Amino acid sequence: MTATYYIQNVLSQVKSAINEQRPKVSTSRTLLLHDNAGPHKARATTHSLRELGIQVLPHLAYSPDLAPSNFWLFPILKDRLAGQKFDRIQDLAKAVNSELRTIPEEDYQGVFRKWQIRLKRCIKSILHGEYFEGL
Structure with missing residues (x-):
């Protein structure tokens, strides 16, 4: 994935969903959590987010236990798509979508409640100087 792909395909869908769900409120005051992957941190992405008024929540580096995509979504997709082969990236994208x-x-709503619990455990561990893994 590149920053261009992320902006054109992911952020555009985020913007559309926000506009659909909250038509009287723009994308401003929206908080977004994504990890520290290159396309998310790219200058073009940060510029697009700033233009949309979307604020990015900071994400700790090397913290897959705190990313809902890692602890919840990717395992679901892996399970559902296991054993399938895709000749073209477009076919994979279609299957994932x-x-x-x-x-x-x-x-989706439930996973964000679990995410809040994970964040609280992380903060508690850090405050006590403890290492945590597999929240």
């Missing part, structure tokens, strides 16, 4: 649409909204 199809699977994402089958996940109920309440599952």
Whole structure:
């Protein structure tokens, strides 16, 4: 994935979803959590986010236990797409998008409640000088 792809395909969908769900409120005052992957930190991405008024929540480096995509979404996709082979990247993207649409909204909401619990455990561990893994 590149910053261009991320901006054109992911952020554009985020913007559309926000505009659909909150038509009277722009994307300003929106908080976004994504990890520290190159496309997320690229100058073009940060510029696009700033233009949209989207604030990025800081994400600790090397913290996959705190990224909902890592502890929840990717395992689901891996399980559902296991054993399938894709000749073209477009076919993989279509399959992933199809699977994402089958996940109920309440599952997404539930994972963010779990994410808040993980963040609190992380903060507690850090404050006590403890190492944590596999929250």
